[in-house]
Amino acid sequence: MENKKKIGAIAGLIAIAIGGIFLIYFLFFGASQSLEEKKVFIVNRNQTETQTLDKLKNQGFIKNKVAFKLVRFFKKGDIKAGGYNVSKNMSAWQLAGKLTFAPDMKWVVIPEGYRKEQIGEKLADTFGWSDEELDKWNTEYTKMNIDYIEGTYFPDTYLIPVDEKGFDIANRMTRRFDEQFAPYISQFVQQNIKWTTGLKLASIVQREAAGKDDMPLIAGILWNRLNQDMNLEIDATVQYARGKTDTGWWAPIKSTDIVNIDSPYNTYKYKGLPPYPIGNPGLDAIEAIVNPIETDCLFYIHDSNKQIYCAKTFEEHKENIEKYLK
Numbered sequence: 001m002e003n004k005k006k007i008g009a010i011a012g013l014i015a016i017a018i019g020g021i022f023l024i025y026f027l028f029f030g031a032s033q034s035l036e037e038k039k040v041f042i043v044n045r046n047q048t049e050t051q052t053l054d055k056l057k058n059q060g061f062i063k064n065k066v067a068f069k070l071v072r073f074f075k076k077g078d079i080k081a082g083g084y085n086v087s088k089n090m091s092a093w094q095l096a097g098k099l100t101f102a103p104d105m106k107w108v109v110i111p112e113g114y115r116k117e118q119i120g121e122k123l124a125d126t127f128g129w130s131d132e133e134l135d136k137w138n139t140e141y142t143k144m145n146i147d148y149i150e151g152t153y154f155p156d157t158y159l160i161p162v163d164e165k166g167f168d169i170a171n172r173m174t175r176r177f178d179e180q181f182a183p184y185i186s187q188f189v190q191q192n193i194k195w196t197t198g199l200k201l202a203s204i205v206q207r208e209a210a211g212k213d214d215m216p217l218i219a220g221i222l223w224n225r226l227n228q229d230m231n232l233e234i235d236a237t238v239q240y241a242r243g244k245t246d247t248g249w250w251a252p253i254k255s256t257d258i259v260n261i262d263s264p265y266n267t268y269k270y271k272g273l274p275p276y277p278i279g280n281p282g283l284d285a286i287e288a289i290v291n292p293i294e295t296d297c298l299f300y301i302h303d304s305n306k307q308i309y310c311a312k313t314f315e316e317h318k319e320n321i322e323k324y325l326k
Contacts, residue, residue, distance in 0.1 A: 037087055037088045037089065038085065038086075038087050039059075039061075039085075039086060039087065039088065040083045040084065040085060040086075040104075040105070041055070041056070041059070041061060041083070041084045041086050041099070042082075042083050042084075042105075042159065043079055043080065043081045043082055043083075043084070043099075043103070044081060045081045045107050045109075045157075046081070047081060049072075049079065052079055052099075053065045053068060053069065056068065056095075060088060061086065061088060061090075061095060062092055062095065063092075067092060068092050068095075068096070071092045071093055071096045072096055075093065075096040075097060075100060076100070077100030077101075078100065079099045079100060080102075080103055081103070081106075081107050082103025082104070082105050082106045082107060082159070083103055083104055083105030083106075083159050083161075084098055084099055084103055084104055084105075085104045086098055086099075102162070103162070104161060104162060105159050105160060105161050105162065106126055106127070106159070106160060106162055107157060107158070107159055108122065108123065108126055108157070108158045108159075108160055109157050109158075110122065110153070110154070110155045110156060110157075110158070110173070110280070111155055112155040112206055112280070112281060112282035112284075112285070113155070113203075113206040113207050113279045113280065113281065113282075114153075114155065114279060114280055115150065115240065115249060115278065115279045115280070116137075116138065116142050116149075116150055116153055116280070117138055117244070117249070118249055119137075119153050119173075119280070120134050120137040120138055120142075120166075121134070123137065123166065123169060124137075127160075127162060129166065133166055136166060136167075137166045137170070140167075141166050141167045141169075141170040142170055144170075145174075147196055148174050149276050150203075150276045150277045150278070150279070150280070151199045151200070151202075151203050151276065151277025151278075151279065151280055151281065152173075152174050152177045152181075152199070152277075152280070153170065153173040153174065153177065153280045154173055154174070154176040154177035154180055154181075154280065155280050155281075155282050156173075156176055156180075158172065158173070158176075160172070180283060181195070181199075181286065184198070184286055184287075184290060187290045188290065191290065193289075193290075197273065198286065198289045198290065199277050199281070199286070200273045200274060200276065200277050200278075201219065201222055201223075201273065201289045202277070202281040202285040202286045202288070202289045203277035203278045203279045203280070203281045203285070204222065204232070204234055204236060204237065204278060205218050205219050205222065205281065205285040205288050205289065206279060206280075206281035206282065206285040207236035207239075207250070207278060207279055208234060208235075208236055209285070209288075210302050210306035210307075210308060211306065212284045214302075214308050215284055215285055215287075215288035216288045216291060216292050216293040217292075217293045217295060217297070217300070217308065217310060218288070218300060218308075219288040219289050219292035219293070220292035220293040220294060220295040220297070221295060221297050221298060221299070221300055221310060222234075222292075223292055224295070224296075224297070224298055225298060226272070226273075228298070229271065230271075230298070231267055231268060231269075231270070231271050232267035232271075232272075232273070233267055233268045234267045235252070235253050236250070236278055236279075237265045237266065237267045237274050237278055238253045238257055238258060238261060238265070238266050238267070238268065239251070239253055239278075240265050240274070240278035240279070241261050241263035241265035241266050242257055242261055265278065295310065296312045297310035297311060297312055298311070298312060298313070298314075298317075299311045299313075299314065299316070299317035299320075301317070301320055301321060301324060301325060303324040303325065307324075309324055
């Protein structure tokens, strides 16, 4: 009889222990809700693990941060920046497994001044494009609209699904351009400037400036040259015409490039603006075109510290070259 009592007591303790384990699992490691609710959980660039845990808790994906840390101790792997398709009916173990796998969306940072081929290379590297897909980016996806061949793939930080097609990414970037460029349309109209003309000039300013502070001055000088029917004589347009070299897309030009490259982008040979922008400018460069500095200068150089010096005459320009570049 006593043995039966002992066995019963032990069984009761085991049942309580099992129940307790299930209760602990439910309270600390279980799903935050039973119904499936699909969400995108975003891990920002340079986000720390502590910040990720805080976001998971604040957004209701986990019940307890300490419990999730314990799960992460056993579930090895980095949580990479990006977007993850998750649901609040995932347990802590399921969620940890998802977050330590490849993200469903990746961050892509497009710097100001990149030409579309550079953007294509970055996308190809990020999403593992084939050579064929990269070629389609350069020759098809970015040539659907004559005014959107270049300059309209807005430099910004994008969170892009890994399965998004190149054509859709091109549309994503031009939509962002339309949004950001819209406030400047009326300003160009007021100054009787075609928006395509303004964008070409902005792309040149973006490539020629050493920084934001230079841009209004360079814009003013470019307007002066155009108004006086001078050749623009811009190195960056020749770089664009030359294309990629062993040292990249924007390697310094040589005197032979100016002589030998017969292209409407060679502004040493041909007057006026190039046929299309030479890259994708940011808002500071666009702003500089509508609000240039009024100046009598027609020439400019940068010294080794990227300090700009302008000159009203070619003789003054030569003096600046001797003084600051030699």
